[in-house]
Amino acid sequence: MLSGLCILYLILYFLFCICLVFPPTEFVSAGLSIDNLLSGYIGSEHLQFVQFQMRRSAANLIFHSLLPLGSILSVGYIAPECGLWSYPWSRGVTPMWSGFVYLCLLLPVLAALAVCYYSANNWSHHHIARTLKLYSQERSWHIVASYINIEFRRIDKFMSSGGSRVVVTDNWICQMGIYGCSLIHQSDAVLALSGSSDLSLSHTTSTGVQFLNITVSSARANIKPFTIRLNSLEYSDLKDKLHRPVLNQRDIIIHQTLSEKFLVVFKQCVEENPTYTYAEEVEQCIGCMREASDVKILKHCSAEPQEGGEARCGGCYCRPMWCLSCMGKWFASRQDQSTPDTWLSAKSPCPTCRSTFCVRDVCKLA
Numbered sequence: 425m426l427s428g429l430c431i432l433y434l435i436l437y438f439l440f441c442i443c444l445v446f447p448p449t450e451f452v453s454a455g456l457s458i459d460n461l462l463s464g465y466i467g468s469e470h471l472q473f474v475q476f477q478m479r480r481s482a483a484n485l486i487f488h489s490l491l492p493l494g495s496i497l498s499v500g501y502i503a504p505e506c507g508l509w510s511y512p513w514s515r516g517v518t519p520m521w522s523g524f525v526y527l528c529l530l531l532p533v534l535a536a537l538a539v540c541y542y543s544a545n546n547w548s549h550h551h552i553a554r555t556l557k558l559y560s561q562e563r564s565w566h567i568v569a570s571y572i573n574i575e576f577r578r579i580d581k582f583m584s585s586g587g588s589r590v591v592v593t594d595n596w597i598c599q600m601g602i603y604g605c606s607l608i609h610q611s612d613a614v615l616a617l618s619g620s621s622d623l624s625l626s627h628t629t630s631t632g633v634q635f636l637n638i639t640v641s642s643a644r645a646n647i648k649p650f651t652i653r654l655n656s657l658e659y660s661d662l663k664d665k666l667h668r669p670v671l672n673q674r675d676i677i678i679h680q681t682l683s684e685k686f687l688v689v690f691k692q693c694v695e696e697n698p699t700y701t702y703a704e705e706v707e708q709c710i711g712c713m714r715e716a717s718d719v720k721i722l723k724h725c726s727a728e729p730q731e732g733g734e735a736r737c738g739g740c741y742c743r744p745m746w747c748l749s750c751m752g753k754w755f756a757s758r759q760d761q762s763t764p765d766t767w768l769s770a771k772s773p774c775p776t777c778r779s780t781f782c783v784r785d786v787c788k789l790a
Contacts, residue, residue, distance in 0.1 A: 441495075474573060478552055481605070482539045484602055489532045533546070550604075556568040571595070572607070580665075588711070596609060596610065614668070616638075616672075621637075635654065649707055654775055657681050686764065697787050707745065717746055717753050720743075721740035755786075
């Protein structure tokens, strides 16, 4: 019969195991994660992303298989009166307790055998390696893995924050799990919004948060689909990195960020402004390097500066170097984030020459 003290230790040990299996931000910051504790064996994710995921999954499997046995050893040492170190074949021991002890001893053995199988022949039996072989004409996963490692080192990749970790590179969509990593090439990926959930309370914001479920499947055979759970505030950044659109057949309403809502109103106001005739050839926007420059700052407002107030709008002599979206994002970033209701009537310095302008001074090119 377990005493109250023994049950209390088991509950605390169970909570500690939950924090190790699903480490919160505080544990990761303090270095109490398997990735940090076994960094010497796992290696660097930045240098070898694919190999890191293989070794990380193996380390997690071994470490997690030892947690049930650790409950018997640790609690039995702290509270010996509980009798948790009793042999399963001793008299008075229930069959249920005997089965639990044998299971705790068997799990590490099975995990070790699985890791030995995965790591044999330079990890060629790991499920990540088997997936990458399907994308290699030479049936060598090392070649595909080297391309993924190179793309992961680039700074323009998309990485989700919190929840299931998602990485989108130039050609790959990756979702990291506890015991592995799911990968699908963007050329044959099909993405579809499968659901959403709204949380009224969040530790990151007082206005709640929306999470989107995006199912990622492949046109290739033998590649399992997976589901991405993503904060709706990161949805726009995800779409910018994808080669294909995300299907929304269920007409799920996606919540916008404050900057995205302002950008819609900003574009509407600019459409009402006079246009600017520019005869020379325009260049790519220096903000996003994707769209052509299509706006010019030209003073049109008649507002005079108030005494002791902000400077009045002045003339800008820069040639068109920004697109409308980047100009709106720049304008929003220069405002007081605590008073969004004043953004439209506020002013901002030119991102190039720092001349003051307002929304009425932004003109689209004719």
